[in-house]
Amino acid sequence: MLISEHWHARTIKEVEEHLHTSLTKGLTRKEAADRLEEKGANSMPAPERDGLFMKLLNQFKSPITFVLVLAVIATSSLAHYTDALVISAALLLNIVMGLVQEGRASKAFEALKKGEAQYAVVFRGGEPLKISANELVVGDVVVLSAGNAIPADMRLIEVHGLTINESALSGEWLAVEKNTEKAGEESPLVERSGMAYAGTLVASGAGRGVVVAIGGDTEIGRIAVELGKKDESVTPLMKDIRQVAKLILIAVAFIMVGIFALGTARGLPFDETLFTAIALAVASVPEGLPAAVTVVLALGMERILKSGGLVRNLLAAETLGTTSIILTDKTGTLTEGRMTLESYVSLNEVHDNADKGEARTLLTAAVLASNAYVEERPEAEGDEKLVVHGRPIEQAIVLAGLKTGISQQACLSAYPRLDELHFDSARRFGGMLVQNEKNPVAYITGAPEFLLGSMSLVVGANGDAETLTDSMRTHFLRSLETAARDGKRVIGVARVEKDLKAFPPEKELLGYLGAGALVGFLIFSDVIREEAKSAIKDMQDAGARVLMLTGDNPETALAIAKIVGIAEEGERAYTGAELSVLTDAELLEVLTTHTVFSRVAPAEKLRIANVLRDAGEVVAMTGDGVNDAPALRAAAIGVAVGSGTDVAKEASDLVLLDNGFSVITSAIREGRRLRENFKKIFAYMLSTNFSEVILIGFALVVGLPLPILPTQVLWSNLIEGGFMNFAFAFEPLYPSAMKRSPKDPEIARVLSPKLIKLIVLVGSVTATILIGIYLFLLSLELPLDEIQTLMFVAVSVNCIFMAFSMKSLGTPLWRLPLFSNRFLLVSLIGSVAFLFGALYIPFLQVLVHVTEPSMLQLAILFGFGLINLATIEIAKWIFFIREPKESRILTA
Structure with a gap:
């Protein structure tokens, strides 16, 4: 197995040696120029097309x-x-x-180029240099910061609270926390925490990465090659x-x-x-x-x-009438693809708003712990005047605060920040240290089960800490179990009051957290589109089966599928890993008897579309990410949501302009x-x-x-x-x-x-x-x-x-x-x-x-x-x- 096939499974040192680069100084200008001349520009391969003749x-x-x-x-x-x-x-x-009528006017390649990052900051001979993304070469060391589009596939060599939105490739819209650790050789894309892929977006934090693939050799480039083939x-x-x-x-x-x-x-x-x-x-x-x-x-x-709906291919309009199976993503099609803070679990009850009492205390603590920030746009109108940046969960917290009158800006004015602890998946929590009237206070957000098991105190109705009893733990656990069963996401909120001006070293953090008190839990949901259930019912009445293919976890996927009427009680969700070991005949049997498939990789989506097509089905597939593009192209009808990537839209036959799922029925x-x-x-x-x-x-x-x-x-x-x-x-x-x-x-x-x-x-x-x-x-x-x-x-x-x-x-x-x-x-x-x-x-x-x-x-x-x-x-x-x-x- 060549090292270039599994960059995610190599140590930083192995990557440095194999690419003949310096992780501190990068390439020299001459080395970069030689590699650019030898390998060409960081651009996508052109598709096959017939000329006018x-x-x-x-x-x-x-x-x-x-x-x-x-x-x-x-x-x-x-x-x-x-x-x-x-x-x-x-x-x-x-x-x-x-x-x-001739063929499909495929413009997927132009969309791929349009979606590429325009510029990148690299180290050349130890000096930072801003260059066109097309000039990147393998071995370049690239600086990453919040808001950057990733210009090439990279092995991460340094991270500082770095999270990347990989929804365009994986279909999972929650930002992924990154580190510099290597992963297993057979790890799926969503588990390669030491990698950053072209076409994705830095959600928060900062870091550096060394370029390991450009152009057609990147993950998105392989998709470009697939899209570039003539459609027969x-x-x-x-x-x-x-x-x-x-x-x-x-x-x-x-x-x-x-x-x-x-x-x-x-x-x-x-x-x-x-x-x-x-x-x-x-x-x-x-x-x-x-x-x-x-x-x-x-x-x-x-x-x-x-x-x-915008039909991009004339013949596709008629083919819609024979659709027998619809393969739909969850995020952005059945749901709105945005996290909403739904309810608040405090010591004494579950609240559906944070207008007063324990719920307001809980939301205020979460706002203070959030790293998201609000950007004001005076020239915009309506809801677009304020734009929240950051991880989706933290965006939802800040927005809920704004709607309830808990302004992040006002909170930070009253409680200035002293230090920040980036969320880490291994540590399972992060937070902010702020100065209150008397002493520094740390507000923490983290994995709910972890915080519940780490703390012996809880914040009561009067705001003071009291002992966390077994009956209180049972109350919280029931809420967590209900949320998990319903496909919700939960985070825990805690506070730590210690006279420290900064967070302690990593090895002392668990002891520091143990001295704190649990404030409660926040329950989030990805809002289900109002028309999704009735639209799916109309499709089923018309004889079309609806299958869900998503990058999300099985529990959440199955819960959403049951709510919208795709899955029935007692049905289970298959994972992409389970599907990958099946023969085509076995896969077809599973597709015939089941409706929910989670953790599905792009290659598996394409395979499913092909297997169903070969079985004589007329397949329509919905999607919004780059990862969906090959299957959108392979399906008889590719359906892209309007808020999706340009790549998905250009590979599709039908674009849902207002993202309404009912448009498919129409x-x-x-x-x-x-x-x-x-x-x-x-x-x-x-x-x-x-x-x-x-x-x-x-x-x-x-x-x-x-x-x-x-x-x-x-x-x-x-x-x-x-x-x-x-x-x-x-x-x-x-x-x-x-x-x-x-x-x-x-x-x-x-x-x-x-x-x-x-x-x-x-x-x-x-x-x-x-x-x-x-x-x-x-x-x-x-x-x-x-x-x-x-x-x-x-x-x-x-x-x-x-x-x-x-x-x-x-x-x-x-x-x-x-x-x-x-x-x-x-x-x-x-x-x-x-x-x-x-x-x-x-x-x-x-x-x-x-x-x-x-x-x-x-x-x-x-x-x-x-x-x-x-x-x-x-x-x-x-x-x-x-x-x-x-x-x-x-x-x-």
């Missing part, structure tokens, strides 16, 4: 684009330049929409679109072979055969699908934004709405295309002229059908859709077997009516261009009216409110207007190859459109609506 090239892999390209080439070769121009316009539209994942909607495109390409191939075989057998001219093939190919392709998908997704994103609801509306779009477009293929195919088989030209098919599909397509984006969500499991085939797949049946049914009914109209027109012996014009009108009218039948796939049209989607009526007007424009505006007549029909002819064809609509509704009733509600494609 590759993205453009990828668009031609689409079968829809491929068919249209062939159509353009074929029509151009036949000198049908107008047709080629119209098809080219459709091709360009598909390419542009494809580019909009495929969303459910992409799978469905690819399936449709593949089927269309196969169908077009068979059609082309069949047409040329039939043309050869009949001795038809090549150009006539090719033009017929083009017409059938164009009729087979849902040209408006890419545009419809992009517009509908964009509108869905806009609706999610209004509910407080987003899932919108995802379901998008999926249901995509079903309508697929059913509408494919049934329209299917009817056109049957119509043209029939004419070809029986040897009749083309009933409709390629440009007319394009106009009908893109213009008339396009208006109606986009209106589906505004269809409301029916309540039953949020009560069905995401694994229900009708939810999990946009193109479900029942929907395919409906497409074939509707397409066949429409084609039968169109063929009847065509044969009738031929019997009138009208000119071919007039027949093709009237068939163009018939196909367009059917496109317009058929949209109303697709408004609900499981409910009769006459039972639906007419104005539930006013945009459908607006689209009706727009479609009819463009149809009349094509028929009566001269340059459009030339473009679409139509003649001017009479108003009587139009009225008759619109009548046939209504007959077709009624026929489709009857067919829907016979084949689908009579089924039980729970098994229908969609119910109102």
Whole structure:
């Protein structure tokens, strides 16, 4: 095992020798310059990305684009330049929409760079020097102080009450106390007290560290490498679109072979055969699908934004609707991520405020013991005028004091500080020595069980010390046990009155503390978000399981999980260490039967997301730290809270702008709405295309002229059908859709077997009516261009009216409110207007190859459109609506 793999497990001396540096003087300027030239700057590795050319090239892999390209080439070769121009316009539209959808616009690398520290103070040749963080090299000795962002991974060599907030990496938001001791080689990150990691923040105290890793070799750098890999994942909607495109390409191939075989057998001219093939190919392709998908997704994103969520990836909006498992962090998602002083345990009772008596004495003592400080910001407004800095528990104490009228500034004015004892995890207590009216008094905060076991005196109701009896200890212990069971955090408060102007040496501290008196205990909680419980219930009702993955301890995690409804009574919490020894199969079994996982390291989160994904689950993961970024990227849907790190936000698909957990529920609801509306779009477009293929195919088989030209098919599909397509984006969500499991085939797949049946049914009914109209027109012996014009009108009218039948796939049209989607009526007007424009505006007549029909002819064809609509509704009733509600494609 190389030393560079376990810096946390090496002594300071070993690190100094291995890195060829001086812990007192640092590197010389020449040594630093040589190392910078050899190893490069302290910056993150760049991610893999496709350039614009590759993205453009990828668009031609689409079968829809491929068919249209062939159509353009074929029509151009036949000198049908107008047709080629119209098809080219459709091709360009598909390419542009494809580019909009292309991949994930990953900016995680920029966020990582933005999150890096900008400057650092180092020792070069024994002299302090302020340099850019990018110029740090391995072996540099860096000075750390409160508020500093850690610029590189370091082995600590000197600490003075140093605490570091490592929530960005570990997920645990309480600041970690640091020392210079080595840890075990297999120690998890949260237990490496002798290390400071890039991307974390000094909460309090000061110290020095020697740089052991920079750039991509740091903990955060490894995450950058993972984020930089190209995302090859495929969303459910992409799978469905690819399936449709593949089927269309196969169908077009068979059609082309069949047409040329039939043309050869009949001795038809090549150009006539090719033009017929083009017409059938164009009729087979849902040209408006890419545009419809992009517009509908964009509108869905806009609706999610209004509910407080920013969707960064178009396709993610739809994928939300199929979410089957949500992996949620505790801090910042289920809770607000801030410590609140909840109650006060004194000798005689438990208080919920510190307005008077023993509780006020207890809070005053805690304020005097606190090392947190208040910063005034005159330019700010409201609560932001006063900002408290320090350890989260001490921040909560000072804030509680401010709210109760116990100002830290006033306390320190009355009782000046004489000395400070930094909290130490080995010693288990710390405090402040202040001067009161007569003698110095030390106010101590520390581990509750330790203080309770170390003291023989307690502060009574009158403020004087008295003997701490067994019954008093029992009273305190019961409160501590209740707090632990409920997932609360507790600290003890004590005072020591001795005529000393400074704290005694370390070896005498226990004896010094033993002469003091216990004042009481403070109970803290991380505030649970008000909406968390109801939001989780809504997700569970929608068939999504919610699992908690946190860096916190098992007791606290389980208590919070029970409160919000994730875990049930009797359930246990698994730790990351327990999960790490399981095989993937064993891990999947545990994930299936349990819901709470604590002390979970970043690598374990990523593994869990991958195991669930490989098991066929559609995974959404919430998080806010750098540690969450790889799993956010691996999950089908990454959800970052707005107060989280930029890294988490940029690796995610959905950002909760106001941190409200209910936004996830709203987003899932919108995802379901998008999926249901995509079903309508697929059913509408494919049934329209299917009817056109049957119509043209029939004419070809029986040897009749083309009933409709390629440009007319394009106009009908893109213009008339396009208006109606986009209106589906505004269809409301029916309540039953949020009560069905995401694994229900009708939810999990946009193109479900029942929907395919409906497409074939509707397409066949429409084609039968169109063929009847065509044969009738031929019997009138009208000119071919007039027949093709009237068939163009018939196909367009059917496109317009058929949209109303697709408004609900499981409910009769006459039972639906007419104005539930006013945009459908607006689209009706727009479609009819463009149809009349094509028929009566001269340059459009030339473009679409139509003649001017009479108003009587139009009225008759619109009548046939209504007959077709009624026929489709009857067919829907016979084949689908009579089924039980729970098994229908969609119910109102």
